[in-house]
Amino acid sequence: MNKAAFSALAVMIAAGLAVTVDAQARERSVNERQSNQRERVVAGARSGALTRPETRQLNREARGIERKEQVFRSDGQFSRGERREVQRDLNRHSRNIHQTRTDHDRRDWGHSRGVAQSARGWHGGRDWGHDRGFQRHGARSGNIDRLQQRQQAQIRLGVRNGSLTPPEARRLRGEQREIAALERSYRADGVLTRSERRDLRGELQDANRHIYNQAHDDDRRYVR
Numbered sequence: 001m002n003k004a005a006f007s008a009l010a011v012m013i014a015a016g017l018a019v020t021v022d023a024q025a026r027e028r029s030v031n032e033r034q035s036n037q038r039e040r041v042v043a044g045a046r047s048g049a050l051t052r053p054e055t056r057q058l059n060r061e062a063r064g065i066e067r068k069e070q071v072f073r074s075d076g077q078f079s080r081g082e083r084r085e086v087q088r089d090l091n092r093h094s095r096n097i098h099q100t101r102t103d104h105d106r107r108d109w110g111h112s113r114g115v116a117q118s119a120r121g122w123h124g125g126r127d128w129g130h131d132r133g134f135q136r137h138g139a140r141s142g143n144i145d146r147l148q149q150r151q152q153a154q155i156r157l158g159v160r161n162g163s164l165t166p167p168e169a170r171r172l173r174g175e176q177r178e179i180a181a182l183e184r185s186y187r188a189d190g191v192l193t194r195s196e197r198r199d200l201r202g203e204l205q206d207a208n209r210h211i212y213n214q215a216h217d218d219d220r221r222y223v224r
Contacts (some may be wrong), residue, residue, distance in 0.1 A: 038185075
């Protein structure tokens with residue numbers, strides 16, 4: 001190979017590597033922004049800066065962006081225009097998080113603690129109704145935890161037997177992280193309401209369907 005041809009080949013290889021690195025950087029940018037925004041919502045819910053309705057609305061908005069991204073990626077491509085649209089949605093979501101966290105609506109933590117303390121005092125230091133409610137709540141929470149553990153096990157099995165390709169597994173695990181972040185934001189004040197539990201069950205049902213569909217489609221990883 002003469003010197004000119006070698007130089008041309010080197011330029012082509014360098015250009016290809018630059019494109020790959022640039023694509024990976026853009027990919028990290030979307031994922032990191034989504035992760036950062038989830039943590040901002042969790043922090044706002046934990047501090048009381050976000051009320052329950054505000055937290056639910058922001059989480060629904062984040063899930064909508066995630067679903068749009070999944071639709072865009074469903075053909076195995078994520079074009080520049082699609083990525084730009086997702087970035088615009090993330091910009092809007094970021095502004096909404098900031099505006100909602102800095103408005104004057106706050107969850108009254110002091111009032112909640114005061115009610116709990118009054119209840120314990122009224123029942124002679126032990127709130128039996130609260131204890132029974134906590135046991136029922138714990139059982140329901142355990143059911144959600146079991147569903148999450150089962151789905152994570154299904155994803156691991158799909159990776160091992162080849163029914164899930166690496167991109168499919170990444171998307172499904174990303175969905176599991178989204179549900180875990182949603183649950184953390186709901187539990188930030190120590191209470192998981194019926195409507196929040198219903199939201200989580202709905203998300204887990206969707207995730208279960210996604211796992212089944214991905215594991216039974218025609219995309220398979222070759223396993224020796």
